[in-house]
Amino acid sequence: MDTFATPKLTSDPEMATPPPLSPNAMAGCQSFVAQPAHNEPLGFPGELVDDWQAVAVAKMGELLERYQSLRVFLDICVKCGACADKCHFFLGTGDPNNMPVARQDLLRSVYRYYFTATGKALGGLAGARPLDEDVLKEWYTYFHQCSQCRRCSVFCPYGIDTAEISMAAREIMDTIGMGQKYCNEVLTKVHKVGNNLGLPEPALANTLEGLEEDLVDDTGVEVKFPLDVEGAEVLLITPSADFFAEPHVDGLIGYAKVFHQAGISWTLSSHASEAGNFGMFIGSSEQMHTIANRIRQAALDLGVKRLVFGECGHAWRVAYSFLNTLAGPWDFLDPRYPVPQHVAEISLDLVNRGAITLDKDANADMTVTLHDSCNVARASRLGDRPGGQFTIPRALIRASVPRFIDMHPDTICDKTFCCGGGGGLLTDELMELRVKGAKPRMEALKQVIDEDQVTHMVAMCAICKSQFTKVLPYYDYPMEMVVSLHQLVSRAIRLGGSP
């Protein structure tokens, strides 16, 4: 069914050679436009409004007032080119509009035309152009070919954040009724059902009961998956993919075993049965706010003392970086614990204190590498020390498996490549983009497979896990190669008896 060819891997793990330029190569790769049924429940116009140019320019003006960073990012680029070959989508497709600077210029040119003196006076000579239908089409196409992973901003000497520009562009497009189906359909479901998947409470309860039965069969231990338990110590907020997909659910089983063995009482919430917050992908602070406040409500209703997040990249960015602004203050929680905590920092702390024991031999058949997820790596931290988002997952892996190998240093930690499916692009009509955008990660993975006999790659984000499950086979690797971080913990943890 696919009409594109998977890129050939060339053993160029750091992607040192930029691809030949291929103008408009990805111009036809478009995500579906949202329908009224996806837009209207979010308060956006159902379809493109008549006076869309004027509305869009007015919205841009409003965003420039609201976010000083946006104006600065649009003003300060000196076209040095440092970012040009740093985007996985450019490296995988060769389409020059996928160079971060060119992507920014799609919005910058319109900004100059309507909001700067030189742009108003000199037009095209000052890199300015009016907003017309062709420009809108370019915006829609290429701002939905940015996964908002922020790798380019690591290399920009001014720290220009293309993600923020792409969020602004999407917010403008939603305002004129030109939203993206994938994100807006998911957001509609969060409000209606409580999670991105559309998993109603009875189905969630049934799924969790099934997991409890499985664990008794597999381990002989009654590990629980509590739902809506008032007075539990920990409220676990995790992506709904953890209830549904592979290998996500193996991570969820790992969290449950950790809580069980450490004797920490915990619960999931059917009201906030989703960690993800797609409000960020579409740049809507109103959506982010509403979605984050489901978590506050659940914490209050259940009377929990601690807030813990499962393996979800952008949810962790929203939680770690914005939760207090969006849904705080959290003064009703136990002040002895940070708000929020990541499940990985809890597990590692328990291991270090001897409260749980991991047996590496359980994973003796694996040699493991780690894909740092972009939102964990570049937009947040884990634990209480700088760089904890890199050291904590690695320490937890090393405690769980006998052999861990890092990929090429230019492709990990804060320089990690996006999986190719983040930022609201994990939708099948963008498969060509997703497969080609994964190429840089696949190059680095191939190197450690070939040289170090790596058998598995750990991910700690629901999107990364689904994306790799889908794209690994395009590169002739088995989908089972991607595993959850807590899947390793799950296999290694010793249950029952003395720890």
Next chain:
Amino acid sequence: MYELNGKTINHDEEGYIVNLDDWSEELADKIAKDEELDMTEEHWEVVKFLRDYYQEYQIAPAVRVLTKAVGKRLGQDKGSNKYLYELFPYGPAKQACKIAGLPKPTGCV
């Protein structure tokens, strides 16, 4: 639109039917054919389980719930994600749901 016995049936951009009541076994056969799949007895078992589960819970079953049910119905050796991908190469959740006339699972899956 799918055309079946002179009737037209609406579907979305990806071929998922819009009105779930439009589903029939004949339509499932037609969608499968478009996907270059021959419906065997095993395919039908999966499709039937998906439809039964959806009837009760208004959502497709989690992959693990599905593999367990398939294992029970078709034999333990077939109760795996790998076997389901052999049946439905574009994924048990998405491709099988399309043939079963159910909405596509959304989100980070």
